[in-house]
Amino acid sequence: MTVADLFLALIHYPVLNRNGAIVTSAITSLDIHDLARSSRTYGVRAFFIVHPIPEQRDFARTVIDHWRFDFGRAFDSRRREALDLVRITATLEDACAEAEKIAGARPLVVHTSARTDRGVTFARMRARLEASDGQPAMILLGTGFGMTPEVAARADILLEAINGPTDYNHLSVRAAGAIMLDRLRGR
Amino acid sequence: MTVADLFLALIHYPVLNRNGAIVTSAITSLDIHDLARSSRTYGVRAFFIVHPIPEQRDFARTVIDHWRFDFGRAFDSRRREALDLVRITATLEDACAEAEKIAGARPLVVHTSARTDRGVTFARMRARLEASDGQPAMILLGTGFGMTPEVAARADILLEAINGPTDYNHLSVRAAGAIMLDRLRGR
Numbered sequence: 001m002t003v004a005d006l007f008l009a010l011i012h013y014p015v016l017n018r019n020g021a022i023v024t025s026a027i028t029s030l031d032i033h034d035l036a037r038s039s040r041t042y043g044v045r046a047f048f049i050v051h052p053i054p055e056q057r058d059f060a061r062t063v064i065d066h067w068r069f070d071f072g073r074a075f076d077s078r079r080r081e082a083l084d085l086v087r088i089t090a091t092l093e094d095a096c097a098e099a100e101k102i103a104g105a106r107p108l109v110v111h112t113s114a115r116t117d118r119g120v121t122f123a124r125m126r127a128r129l130e131a132s133d134g135q136p137a138m139i140l141l142g143t144g145f146g147m148t149p150e151v152a153a154r155a156d157i158l159l160e161a162i163n164g165p166t167d168y169n170h171l172s173v174r175a176a177g178a179i180m181l182d183r184l185r186g187r
Numbered sequence: 188m189t190v191a192d193l194f195l196a197l198i199h200y201p202v203l204n205r206n207g208a209i210v211t212s213a214i215t216s217l218d219i220h221d222l223a224r225s226s227r228t229y230g231v232r233a234f235f236i237v238h239p240i241p242e243q244r245d246f247a248r249t250v251i252d253h254w255r256f257d258f259g260r261a262f263d264s265r266r267r268e269a270l271d272l273v274r275i276t277a278t279l280e281d282a283c284a285e286a287e288k289i290a291g292a293r294p295l296v297v298h299t300s301a302r303t304d305r306g307v308t309f310a311r312m313r314a315r316l317e318a319s320d321g322q323p324a325m326i327l328l329g330t331g332f333g334m335t336p337e338v339a340a341r342a343d344i345l346l347e348a349i350n351g352p353t354d355y356n357h358l359s360v361r362a363a364g365a366i367m368l369d370r371l372r373g374r
Contacts, residue, residue, distance in 0.1 A: 040357075
């Protein structure tokens with residue numbers, strides 16, 4: 001089955017902190033590793049780390065280069081294979097432009113949030129990706145306590161929140177990203 | 188709907204390293220946090236950190252106490268709420284005995300592996316948990332490069348591997364645990 005190209009973008013600005021203030025979050029190496037491995041498992045075409053601060057983007061590059069060259073390459077080729085999917089950009093616009101080059105069409109920008117009671121269902125989003133004329137899609141994942149309303153307003157569509165059988169909805173971004181990809185692409 | 192009690196156990200020994208040798212892996216604070224939050228989201232009754240080395244179990248306790256008391260309690264009550272589910276035991280047998288006390292019946296021990304082409308499907312396991320006379324279940328998650336055949340042999344049942352549309356199957360244990368819980372308990 002041919003499916004539309006799927007992209008993932010991890011957003012570090014503008015996001016909320018636990019008090020609801022707008023902040024820039026730090027890149028963590030584990031987010032890169034976990035989400036790259038999940039991306040690779042579910043056939044994501046590219047996983048964008050989006051951060052406005054050059055030093056933070058440099059840090060992300062060192063994490064990736066450690067595993068792509070030298071030590072890491074010999075040590076664990078499967079990590080390298082996942083990290084090959086990672087692209088580092090300053091803005092979401094840059095990520096979308098890169099994705100458009102890869103997919104040949106502008107991706108649908110898909111906002112996600114743990115704190116929404118609206119949004120298109122995962123089943124509908126999955127069907128949309130599997131449609132013969134499916135538009136590529138860029139799934140946004142917020143760090144910290146989620147993306148600001150400004151990011152949501154610029155997205156094309158909102159995906160429903162992930163819900164279990166409880167009222168607790170504080171999954172890590174690594175867990176939420178994995179579950180989203182499984183719902184959209186799992187067998 | 189009433190469902191059978193579900194438990195999670197993170198196994199640090201005996202597990203394999205990347206070369207296939209049997210090792211004891213180290214506890215990481217992020218495994219505790221991520222899997223506790225996923226457990227809380229999906230209604231897991233208790234999340235067991237299983238480690239044979241006392242110093243490692245002490246380390247796990249300090250991670251949890253930091254968030255349950257003092258600073259952490261005031262800082263983020265949602266983390267505490269998730270960490271309240273964590274139990275630390277030396278062996279899987281101890282974990283099963285504790286789970287039996289909580290659930291009132293011995294749990295079915297469910298082995299998981301990324302490297303199997305057999306195993307009961309997630310749909311069947313879910314149906315089993317949702318059956319009116321459902322036996323409690325303890326899902327085993329291996330650290331490192333997975334649990335040894337010895338652990339598999341002592342389990343009651345094997346769950347199918349998580350598969351995406353690719354042949355890559357190196358999810359992090361944090362991602363794999365989240366996806367399993369979503370498949371067994373997600374809405």
